[in-house]
Amino acid sequence: MHKTERDDVMTRLSQADRDYFRHLMQDVRTRTTASRPGAMVRQLLASQGHTLSPALRTALEAVTTRDAMGPQVGTFPPDFCLKRLGAEERVRLSSFRGQQPAALVFGSYT
Numbered sequence: 001m002h003k004t005e006r007d008d009v010m011t012r013l014s015q016a017d018r019d020y021f022r023h024l025m026q027d028v029r030t031r032t033t034a035s036r037p038g039a040m041v042r043q044l045l046a047s048q049g050h051t052l053s054p055a056l057r058t059a060l061e062a063v064t065t066r067d068a069m070g071p072q073v074g075t076f077p078p079d080f081c082l083k084r085l086g087a088e089e090r091v092r093l094s095s096f097r098g099q100q101p102a103a104l105v106f107g108s109y110t
Contacts, residue, residue: 017056
C-alpha cells in the first residue's frame with residue numbers, strides 16, 4: 001500500500017473513528033517494544049475486529065500492510081553509491097559495513 005492509498009483510507013474515517021484509531025495506535029506503541037506494531041494490530045483485529053467500523057478496520061489493516069512492506073530489523077539496506085559533497089569522489093554505502101554506524105539523512109536544507 002502506497003502512502004497516498006493509506007492517506008485516502010485515513011481521510012475517509014469519521015472524526016470518532018480517527019480519534020479511536022489514534023487511541024488504539026498509542027496503546028499499541030506503549031504495549032510493544034518491537035519496531036513494528038503490525039503483529040499487535042493483527043491480534044487486535046482478531047480479537048476486536050467484529051466491533052470496529054468497516055472504515056476503522058480498513059485503516060488498521062492498512063497499518064499492518066504498511067509494516068509488512070518495510071525493511072525488517074537486522075536486514076541490510078540496498079547498496080548504493082553517492083558523490084561526496086563538494087568533491088568528485090564517490091562513496092559506496094557497503095564500504096561502511098563493520099565500522100561505526102552510518103546515518104542517512106534525506107531532506108532539503110533550503
